[in-house]
Amino acid sequence: MSATAERSLVLVKPDGVARGLVGEVVSRLEAKGLRLVAAELRTLTAEVAETHYAEHQGKPFFAGLVEFITGGPLLALVVEGPRAIEAFRALAGATDPVKAAPGTIRGDLALEVGENIVHGSDSPESAAREIALFFPNL
Ligand code: ABT
Ligand code: MG
Numbered sequence: 001m002s003a004t005a006e007r008s009l010v011l012v013k014p015d016g017v018a019r020g021l022v023g024e025v026v027s028r029l030e031a032k033g034l035r036l037v038a039a040e041l042r043t044l045t046a047e048v049a050e051t052h053y054a055e056h057q058g059k060p061f062f063a064g065l066v067e068f069i070t071g072g073p074l075l076a077l078v079v080e081g082p083r084a085i086e087a088f089r090a091l092a093g094a095t096d097p098v099k100a101a102p103g104t105i106r107g108d109l110a111l112e113v114g115e116n117i118v119h120g121s122d123s124p125e126s127a128a129r130e131i132a133l134f135f136p137n138l
Contacts, residue, residue, distance in 0.1 A: 006084045007037065009130035011119035014072035014108075017041070022075050025105060025118055028091055029079055038078040038135050044070045051133055061114065068114060076134045086126055088120040 012025050030036070044052070047068045056062050079088060093104025097116050100107035110116045121127035131138060 004082050005080050006082065006124070006127070006128050007078055007080045008084045008088050008121045009119070009134055010077040010079050010088055010121075012075040012077070013066075013069060013115070013117055013119060014074050015115040016117040019075050019109075019117075021109060021117060023107070025075075026077075028105060029077075029088060032081075032087060032091060034079040034081040034084055034087060036077060037080045038076075038110060038138055040076050040135075041073050042076060043073045043127060046070055048133065052130060064114060078131055078138060080133060085121050085124065089122065092118050092120050 002058070005015060010025075010029065012022050016022065016025060026036070034125040046066055049069045050057070053065055053069070081087060091105055093100030095106075095116060096113045097106040097110035100110070102108060105114050105118050121130050
């Protein structure tokens with residue numbers, strides 16, 4: 001990784017995989033200039049899901065969130081590029097797809113906050129933690 005490059009964990013969540021949007025998401029992030037470093041299709045255990053979303057434990061939507069994210073295969077990606085974390089969050093759009101700007105992945109392709117197609121790490125600390133959780137050998 002070059003000195004200016006940064007890595008982010010991106011997930012195409014089970015709703016995105018089920019809807020056939022993997023190609024659309026990967027196409028958008030590659031077109032932006034982000035480079036794929038790792039990719040794996042897998043179904044999460046509850047344990048990994050609860051660790052990944054540990055910051056939301058105790059919130060009213062937590063149980064539903066874990067059920068959703070473990071409900072089918074997702075595509076886990078590590079992407080790399082200058083300011084990759086912020087770059088992918090900008091491509092993804094706001095958490096609530098109705099508020100997400102048209103032109104973003106969520107703004108164009110999703111309607112419900114609980115099924116918003118993609119995840120992207122939200123800080124360098126989150127990215128390090130999430131990449132270690134999903135790809136411990138990277
Ligand atoms: P993630 O990339 O999934 O972490 O989403 P984002 O960082 O944009 O938003 P946060 B706040 O981290 O939401 C995590 C997941 O929880 C869902 N959620 C969130 C709800 O279902 N209801 C809510 O009120 C809030 C705040 C949306 C996110 N995941 N999904 N799917
Ligand atoms: Mg988040």
